[in-house]
Amino acid sequence: MRETAAQFEQPCLMFSGGKDSLVMVHLARKAFWPAPIPFPLLHVDTGHNFPETLELRDRLVKKIGAKLIVRTVQESIDRGRVKEEEGPNASRNMLQITTLLDALKELKADSALGGARRDEEKARAKERFFSHRDRFGQWDPRNQRPELWHIFNGRRHPGEHFRIFPLSNWTELDVWEYILMQSIEIPSMYFSHEREIVERDGVLLAKCDYISLLDGETWKRETIRFRTVGDMTCTGAIRSTAATLEEIIEEVASARVTERGARADDMRSEAAMEDRKRQGYF
Amino acid sequence: MDLLRFTTAGSVDDGKSTLIGRLLYDSRAIHQDQYEAIERASAVQGNGAINLALLTDGLRAEREQGITIDVAYRYFSTPQRKFIIADTPGHIQYTRNMVTGASTAELAIILIDARNGVLQQSRRHGFIASLLQIPHILVAINKMDLVGYSEEAYREIVADYREFVQRVDIDDVVFIPISALEGDNVVEQSDRMDWYRGPTILHHLETVKVGEGRNVVDFRFPVQYVLRPNQNFRGYAGRVVSGSIAPGEDIVVLPSGQESRVHSIVSMENDIQRARAGDSVVITVEDDIDIGRGEMIVRRRNQPQITRSIDADICWMSEQPMKTNRRWILQHTTRNVQAVVGNVIYRMNIDTLHRETADTFGLNDIGRIEFELADPLFVDAYRVNRETGSFILIDPDTNNTVAAGMIRGAAQHVPPVGRVTVMERPVSPGVVWDDLYIPREERERRQGHQAAVIWMTGLSGSGKSTIARALEKRLFEQGVRTMSIDGDHVRHGLCGDLSFSEADRTENIRRVSETARLFFEQGSITICALVSPYRQDRAYPRHIIPEGNFLEVHVDCDLDICKDRDPKGLYRKALDDEILDFTGISAPYEPPENPELLLQTHALSVEECVDRIVAMLVTQGIIQDIP
Structure with a gap:
């Protein structure tokens, strides 16, 4: 910098x-x-x-x-x-x-x-x-x-x-560890919470004004958190109970999907x- | 947790990407979605099995061509350590990529395909690793599954590569036999190679000592940015690139030489008691002195070299060849100076490790250059300090980075290799050539004959050494003072450090010539028997020995006969490519245009040849007629 x-x-x-x-x-x-x-x-x-x-x-x-x-x-x-x-x-x-x-x-x-x-x-x-x-x-x-x-x-x-x-x-793990070490405040959606979501092509999307349901889809209430916070229309959530930084770090360390894996925009083509x-x- | 940065070198065919894929996969660093993506891509490419290499071959253009074209960085960690991999393609065109990857690496993995053994490419990678001073080398001998996990095959490659490593500057080298495809000795110990008891790749990566390349002694602080939030605060922001510093210590600022003392080392949280190599900090000093970006704070008693000319090894990274007559911007730490090429000292043939004459450098060329600088730099030799010993060259027109440089030190003004022409003999500074106390003429008078240098040139196997021995015997028996210098003998001692490249042959001739001159001055008839294939090189001894006392003898013989004679088995080796640059086979021989004597040894006996040389010596008045 x-x-x-x-x-x-x-x-x-x-x-x-x-x-x-x-x-x-x-x-x-x-x-x-x-x-x-x-x-x-x-x-x-x-x-x-x-x-x-x-x-x-x-x-x-x-x-x-x-x-x-x-x-x-x-x-x-x-x-x-x-x-x-x-x-x-x-x-x-x-x-x-x-x-x-x-x-x-x-x-x-x-x-x-x-x-x-x-x-x-x-x-x-x-x-x-x-x-x-x-x-x-x-x-x-x-x-x-x-x-x-x-x-x-x-x-x-x-x-x-x-x-x-x-x-x-x-x-990703370095980022989380640094946030913990330096006590950096982050938006609450990174932590586990209940929210209305819809599952579309394997991606969990949050309920908002910009997403309309397709046939057969319904809003469901689930315990989730976000690993990235981009545009609401394409940022997917994950099912998680990690409510503290320590729990998030543990979850990230053992994660099976990369954080971008939850983003619908990257899956459009390889x-x-x-x-x-x-x-x-x- | 510590961090190990390592680089990997090897071509696509060596299984480098597969090895990295295997490391990531077996150490659970691959995520499910990445695995699924390569599963999909493997199916598209029709490779059948999951292609682990697809994990690392990132860009679309590369995947389409099936090669990697740039340095790619990968990250993984185990409970022991974090790792950053600089994955560099090993293709001949990609020397610059390996140099880039190696510049920040502490360990290099060099892959060798067990089926092919040590190739030029493996040597090239070793050379670059030594040039960039990577502290640790791990040679992974891959595809052991395809050689039946043979210990013998492994040992042979290890012996070959060790022999090479002794010739370059590498301290620590470890060999591991692996199969990246099957996973043997990558993460898990192989049960198919019970003869190997060393560590697996991952175990070695987890336990090798890190931080050894860092200089913790010499405090160097290139000023990056000046912080001046108000009238009362002036702080110098930068990274301690080596050594350490604490408040209260005496410092000096380069280039101005102003002295002061560290007042404090500040950070957002608290003041720092000691800043160490690698720390980005803000330093305040006690006196009100003006310091700007590009200046360097050091200790008074431990200063770098301050110089306006440097010798440096460079790797040329631009498609456009280097022009020696133009100006470059040289970026060194936080300092930019203008630089011109003072002298191209040599270009390194990195396949043969020969130093060659050069006028220019093309993409991927490596060699040594002397630069003249418009403003002084504060440098340390790269081998003691990577940070203050490295620089990049920037083309001021395109702004592209065109070369990486490693500083050897302030310029020594050595003459270029192969350019020691007869008119420009190197003269050691501060040494005066005094006439000898006893002049040659006095010696000649006492011994009853003149001194001379007989220079026998010709192909290997033409009979030079045989004739020289017989000649010396004949002269010695007549009471003539003699000495003989044989090309093969000097290669064992005086010139044992030289190769058979054009440049090194030139140096070989120069040394033999100067040695012959000493014997000449001592009064001997000095017989030199050397292939000495280049006309220009042979002009050197002729120039330093008085006219009439230098006698060039062309020992001429048909190449086919030389090949048949092959007294030392060298032609066979040369034809089998075991010897490179072999005169007559893979290197040229330039016959003398006007030798003092021509001996065609396919038509003459040894005795006849000796007779003719003696006759010449008599004719020239060097010796009396021998009865």
Whole structure:
């Protein structure tokens, strides 16, 4: 993070309200303390957020005095930049890309810090800490700079920018252990609770205004928790009774499914993540 | 819990991906959805069984081509340790990937296919591991199932590779016979190789000592970022890359040389009593001095080299070949300086480990270069400090990282290999060549003959050594002071460190020439019998010995006859590819254009040859007529 602040003119920190971005904010505070975080937090809001996440976001920003910028997919739709997907599996996940790229352009951001990790998915295993994006925000897996030792090359031409992933070498378990060790507050949906859900193609989706039932589906009340908190339309829950960080760590350590395994968007095709990344997704 | 970062090298065919898949699978690091995904993909590819390699072959383009094209990182843990794998493809084109993966690794697994034995590629991987100073090497001899779990096959490969390891800089090497496919000795001990009593791969990974590569002695703190939240606070943020520091200790700032003392080491939670290698911290100092990014805080009594020119080993990583006449940006710790190539010292042929003459470096080339820098750097040799001994080169036009560099030290200004032309003999600085107390002429007068250097060149087996021995005997019997230097003999001692590459042959000739000159000055008729295949090399002794006293004898013989004679069995080995760069077979021989004497040994007896040389010596006035 310090390397980002030192090498770039206009960084920002991608903030989703999920546990990884909360860890990122915590690390940023520590990196620059006693000075404030020298760049704004950018939240790309799909409009389909869990309310708990937004509440925590606003409280945190107020507490640490950070600058928060919110850009919504709804604005992009209203301005005709993107068109809403239709059908029962409609998701704004793909639409975020346009909103994100527009926001980065508007902020003249030359770097965006993200909490993505290489253990999340195969296409991310080769991601760099400093990941180069061309003028169109695109990622070319064949045109990434080699990263050696702890030396990071953030030199760029005007218009190009970097995605920077300080947590690249962390695993999901590392994140949870760090949250426990540093007592970082996270949204309540990560902990076990009762909620109305529907099971669709093996994914448990939470009841909300943006999901309509298909024939034969019914809302059921179950004890669940979320392993990631993205867009409500595609973030799956798991059946769990883990109600404390210690229990979550135990559950993650013995888990049989990766956290992205509960996300419907990745199951669309085997190379789904790679395709999204090429277009500018995180 | 400690962390071990290791890298794996080997080609697709060595079963590298299968080994990693096996490690992840048997250590329960594979999740159910990942397993199901590869189950689906295995079915699509029609491989029949579950293909564990699919776990690691990440990108779509690679899967389609069936190869891995970049460094992929994997994570797993056992109750003992966490692991980060830098999985690098071992293909010849992918030297740069292995260098990248090796730069942060503490251990390298080198895979060898038990059926193929030690290939050039296995040596290349070992060489890169030694160049990057990876502390531990694990040689996994894979596919033991396909050689019937044979102990003999295993031992043979171990012996071969050990022989190689002695020639490079590797401290710790462990061999393990495995079958990644069947799982033998990967996680579980194999019951099919009861002759092997060592650890399994995972056991070794869990128990090998970590942290040895880290320098805990020399405190180095490259300033990364300056924190100035208000008038009362000025903190220097950075990572302690080596050594440690505590409040109250004396420091000096480079390059300005300003001295001060550490006031405090601060963090969000509390002040820190001692910051150690690897810690990212904020340091405040007692005096009000201005320090910026790219400067380095060190101890007063333990400073790095401050230099504007460095010698470094580099690995070229760009598709565009290196241009020696341009400017690069050299990024070293948090400091960027402009750099130009002062001198290409050599390029390493990493298959033969020969040092070669070079003008440029292409993708994946490795070699040594002297750089001139626009501003000073604060460096340590890479072998004592990876952090302050490493750098990258950036092309200022494309901004791409084009090379990785490992610093040997401040430049020694050594001449390039193979470029020691007759006009530029290396001269040791500070040494003056005084005339000898007893001049050669005095010695010649007393012994009754002149000194000379007879240089016999020709193919192996042409008869040089035989003629030289007979000649020396004849001269010695006549009371002539003689000395003979045989090409094979010097290879055992004086030149025992040299290979048969072009560059090393040149060095060999230079050393023999200088040795011959010492004997020449002492008054001897010095007989040198060396293949010495290159004209340019033979120009060297001719240049340093006075005209008329250097006599080049071309011992000429038909190649087929030499092959038939083959007195040392070398041609057979060369034809079997056991010897590389063998003159006449796989390396050229340039015959002399104007030798003082031509001896065609397929037409002359040894005695006749000796007669002709003696006759020449007489004609030249070097010796009196021998009755």
